[in-house]
Structures are given as C-alpha cells and as structure tokens.
Amino acid sequence: MAPSFSSAAQGNQPSPQLGADRKRQKYRSMKEIMKVAKRVVLVENEESDDGDYYTRVACDQCGSGERAEELLLCDKCDKGYHMLCLRPIVVRVPIGPWFCPECSDDQDRPLKSFTQKKIIDFFRIQKCRELVENCAWSQDVKKRRRRSNTLVFHKKRRRILPHVPSEDPTRRLVQMGSLASALTAHNMEFSNELTYMPGMAPRLANQAEFENGGMQVLSKEDTETLELCRSMYKRGECPPLIVTFDSCEGYTVEADGPIKDMTFIAEYTGDVDYIKNREQDDCDSMMTLLLATDPSKSLVVCPDKRGNIARFINGINNYTPEGRKKQNVKCVRYCVNGECRVLLVATRDITKGERLYYDYNGYEHEYPTHNFV
Template sequence: KHSYFNQSPRAVQKSGLRPILFGAIVSRENKTTREILHFHCLLIYKQTPISLTLEVMGSAKTLKRRRTQALKPESPKSVIEFDDEEEIDYSDVYCEKCHSGSAADKLLLCDKCDRGFHIFCLKPVLVSVPKGAWFCPSCNNQVKKLKKFPLVQTKIIDFFRIQKPSELVEKPNKDNRKRRKSLLVAKKKRKLLPFTPSEEPKRRLEQMASLATAMKACRMVEFNNELTYIRGMAPRSENSAVLEKGGMQVLSKEDSDTLKLCKNMMERGEGPPLMVVLTLRKDKFIKDLTIITEYTGDVDYLKNREYGDGDSMMTLLSADDSSQSLVICPDERGNIARFINGINNHTPEGKKKQNLKCVRFDIDGEARVLLIANRDIPRGERFTVEADKFIKDLTIITEYTGDVDYLKNREYGDGDSMMTLLSADDSSQSLVICPDERGNIARFINGINNHTPEGKKKQNLKCVRFDIDGEARVLLIANRDIPRGERLYYDYNGYEHEYPTEHFV
C-alpha cells in the first residue's frame, strides 16, 4: 500500500506508478463506502487521505522503487511487471554522465530529480551506494540550506550566556531606562554613546538567533564578548598597551563607563540592534577554465588616469611608448568585473585564495581583457551585518573580540578576519585578534578600503584601538548616523591620528 495525503499528481507519479497509462483498482476506504477509481481520477480526492492498493491477478503486490536505478520515461505501450522480490523491474536505465545503462547495480538514483548516475562517474567517486537520501550534484546545491539557529528563548539564553533571562520578556525597569537615557544625552564632554537595543524582546531574540546561525555555520566554538587567551597562544601578560609603537590613545573614564554599560546590556540579552544576513558570492559551481566575464569600461590613456581616484582601473595595453598605454576605467560604464576583487598572489594566503586569472588577449587585432577561472570554484556564501534600527554617530557598536595570538604565528595563516591588537617596535611582541573559533558579531562586519570615493561613501564605522586599564583593546564605533537596513563597513586603512587603523591585517 502507498498512502497519499494531500499530494500533487507529480508526487503520485514519482512513486513509480504511471497513473495515466493504465487502469488500476484503488480502494477508497471509509466507514460506509468502497469506491473503485483509476489512478488519474485521484485528483477528485486530493484533499482526502487515500490508501492505494494495486490489484494484480487477484493478489495485492506492494510497489517498491529501486533507488539504485534511474528510470527513463515509459512509452504508452509499456507494461509494468513485478519480480519475485516485489520490485518493479526497470530494464531501460542510463547514467546522466556516460549515458550508458551498463553496471545497473552501480546506478544511483537522485531522490529529488530521479536522474541516474553511476557511482564511479561521480566526482568524487562514491565507493558504494550511500544509505539514506542522496541528491545529485545539481540538486545538492538546492537542498543544502543554511541551518538556522532555533528561535527558542532558552536556547538563545544558553548560547549567549545571558545572566538575567527574565529581562528578555519583562518590561525594562524604569530606573534603568532613566539611567540609560541620561547617558544617551550627548553632552559636550561626552565623546562616545552606548548603543540603544531594540525595544521588542522578540526582535532582540531574532537578532541573537541570526548571530548564532552565522557562528554555527562558520563552526565557531563559542560566543565571547571579551578577548580570550588560550594556552599555546599569547598570554594575557603580553597585552601591554605601552608596547605600542608610537603610543596608544587612552580611553577616558567616561567612555570606559559607556563601554561597561554596553557590556552589561549585552549580558542581559540587550545587544546592539544588528542583524546578521547571508549573501551569495557565487551562485553555483564554476569549472576550471570557465570564462567568467570580459573586463569592460571606458578606454583611456594611462597618462590621463595616472593620478586619478578610480579604484578599479585595469591595464588594457602596455606599450613601449608609455604615452600609448591604455587602461580600462569602469567607474561609469562597465559590467560585473568591476566588483570582483583583486588579490596579491605573491603571498601563500593570496595564492590559496586566488581563483581567477586576468588575461589579456589579441582578439581581431584589438587588446581585450578576460577573467578566467584558474581552478574549480565551489558555490560560496558570506555573512554581512545590517543595522536593524537607526544608529547615532559616535555610538559604540561592539568590541572586536577573539583569541589573542602573536602576529608571527599567524602571518601565513588562512584566517579571514584577523585584526591587529598591538603593533610593537619589536615585531615578535605584536599581537592579533583571531575570531575564527571564539568571538562576537565583529567577525561578520565587513572591512572596506576607504581610500576610494566609493569606499569613503560606504564606510560608516571606525575601527579604533584604545588603552583600557593598561591593555590594548579594539572598538568599532559609528562615524556617522546609520539608517536602518544599511550594511556596516569599517575602515581597513584610515590614517587619522585619532583613529590609527593602519594596523588592520
């Protein structure tokens, strides 16, 4: 018997039965009636649970589909036969890769699209037929969805180690509201402001769930809102702000109190009003040697653009006579190539990350530039952070936290979010923050090159290092008003004295 509960005709067809090709006896069971129906008449009863039994020569046979065989569409004259093992015998099967029907016991059937594949034709090759559901490469990308952290208050409280769970559901204490309000009044003497959490408890839970989802997806070990010192890395005693080359600015007493207020709010489950969102970088798997795009834009002489502020110029022609050299300028006209990042491939990390080649060709006598995959590129995703409500200028967003280690130990590492904590005269004493395993929302906030017009326009945070009680710490601070829904970007390389962020690795 096969039971169908509110299923579509497509679902009925996928069971292995071909309802419109032949008649069959089907029982619709209820207390008073028993009706005989064709399979293609089941649409009449699609809202009613139906038990189906196929009657063959007076005896009922249970239908099974062999998931190791791929089925080809049947002709109208095809006949269904049953073997001794009560399985449908599909004699005409084939592999989507080699288009061969040989080695039928090695044919694997996709549980989504029903197409067949030899286990030895897949890349990587499968040793045997896997147990449970299996999906072909094209369906696999659609099936793999980000596993969201459950929006359950108790689980979120445990994940972030919130101290007072009751405050997530109760109305804020009046005294606390007054005290916070007094700090939010930007007096002349006050430099930094505390963030203002979202008022609705449910919204705060959703914000924390988005962060927990991102951390789990990136396989981070735990959330930690403080710098962590792990055995085998740099000890806490090495984090001395006096070792900073050229000195480090000291966080004032008032601003230190503001930072403590922010930390206390986070411990109560009242974090900054931020939402972590997932964005796609590559929409599907890309093969090696695939042409990605041509690099297009306005063509100009290099001599005209030598001191321009364009951030995406590409050499088109490098002539012996430099006055004849040409560049492509995609600032006003161009295509997606403008937004693909370049990388320094003269470092081990750069060589590892590089996946495209920028190649110049002579095409019909003209110079042209193509971007070509230089290896297989898997489908990729990344997380970004958006403001979930309006954020004022000079608001403390978060401290940059993670494991503290020596720069010398991480110089050639593959960490994508390292931040310099201490830049000492003696490079062996320089420290970095590594949020790969432990950290907070700072890991998912994007850096940006603010030495370009576009970068300056997008930047809305400052990455600032302070001497706090003798230790070096890094804060992310709003450098302008940030509207709700805007993505957060901090500067890679601002060189102002007040915000020395050239330390970014």
C-alpha cells in the same frame, strides 16, 4: 605375435611433448594479443603546445581564462573559479586545500533557527525575564546618553555613546538568534572577551606600553560607557543589529534600527596571538591588536574559534570613492586599563537596513585585514 602393451598404453595417454604444447597454449604470446587488441589514438590539443591542462583552465562561472593569478583550482574536481566570481567572494588566495561550491561540504545556509531558551543559553544571559517582559529602556542608558550629549556640546572631543536596544524584546531575540546562527555556522563560540589560549600569546603580552609610538587612552567616561554596554549585553539588551547572509559578501551585519553617530557598536574579540604566528594563517577576519616596537611582540585578534558580532562586520577599502561612501563604522585601538582593546564605533547616523562597514585601511597599514566572509 603378441600385442605390444607399451604401444597401447602410449595410445591411451598423451605424450609428454603434447602436454607441454597444451600448457603453452594457455598463455598467448604478445604478438597474438596485439593482433586483436583495439588501437587507441591520442589526440593532441591544438590550443596548447605543451598539452598542460593548467595553462588552459578557465573560470567555470564566467568562462574567462584571464587574470590567472585570481583563479582558484578545486582540489577535488580541478575546476577553476575567479575569486570575485565566487559567491560569497574570496578576498585572498587560500593557503590550505580549497574546494569549489559544488565539492564543498559547507552547506550552512540558510540560517539555523534558535529557540528562546537556546538563545539564552548560547549567550549566557543573566536576567532572562528582561527578554520576554515589555519594559522601557534602561534608565542608565538614557542618563548616560544625556550626559554624553552635554559633553559633546561643550567639548570638541566627542564621547562614545552607548547603544540603544530595540524596545521589543521579541525583536531582540530575533537579533541575537541571527548572531547565534552565524556563529554556529562557523563552528564558533560566543565571547565578548579577549581570550588567551595555551600555545598563543599570554595576557601579559597585551600591554599598551609596548605600542610603537604610544596608544591613546580611553577616557574614564568612555570606559564607563564600554562597561555599561557590556553589562547590557549580559542582560540580553543587545545593539539593534542583525546578521544576514548575502550571496556576494557572505554573512554581513545590518542595522535593525536607527543608530546615532559615535554609538558604540561592538568590541572586537577573539583569541589573542602573536602576528608572527599568524603570518600564514588563512583566517580572513583577523584584527591588529598591538603594533609593538619589537615586531616579535605585536599581537592580533583571531575570531576563528570565539568571537562576537564584530566577526561579521565587513571591512571596506576606504581609499576608493565607493569605500568612502559605504563606510559608517570606524575601528579604533585604545588603551583600557593598561591593555590594548579594539572598539568599533559609528562614524555617522546609520539608518535601519543599512549594512555596516569599517575601514580596514585605517590604522593598520602594516597588517591589513579583509573581513569578507
């Protein structure tokens, strides 16, 4: 009997049924997978009934979970910190994203050093030779001080005195270099003027006549003192002040020489904007410029892009005994040539090394500022 070729062919080739079985073997059933899968046991946290992480956050610095309203959560690592436990301290809850010191990219300490040429360029000093030549104080300053002292003796109302720059021009370079470093660390430009930027309040909005209840007018002689101090600054004859960094308060201003009572310290400068536009602003050093009868016309100075040394003079709560003891500068708004201006003036004799603090509860109860940086 002849052999069957069909049977031989079937012996050499897999049957359709066997191929289907092998194909199915490539995919394991869920039942088979669960037999060898490792089991994971969820451990519930006994400290919290609802297991909510944010109800169990404690300050990474002090370890306490109390005062939850003061705890800030890092938007990167989710760690919590009390505002007063941070260095420098945070005086109010940030509006936008916030990052803890470990996650923050702000590594601007220590202060960056500046060469003499860079300082001159940074402040746009007009007469460079006066910074490197040993010369006596400006005769205008001495004359102005003598005349002011005479007026103080004969009149009850005391006059503002011009600042007396440090005699050593090298020391003045150090003082201005510290300010340049602090401004650079905050990505700010130096400006001794109120600036009016597009999209903010125009200069026509800054009119003292809009002030609710009126504004005191700066006298002619005090206006002359203000202009004298501004011209001295342009020549590099800055006030004896230096900006330093403190682990608790951040950048702060110290007297680098004796400063007499009623001495002009600085004018508060920066971008001028409507208060209504800055109600949700996160800048911690805004200053009221105009409190108008119509609240929509009230103005504020915002030194977040441009400013001077006033940006780093810290505000203090003068309602506390400690605040009253520290305060040595007053913040006063004046009408100067029809416009509102904010001046910082010494309220007592200030010794070298003493930090400067002004009372932010003084005239601006409606819009308090907190200038810890």
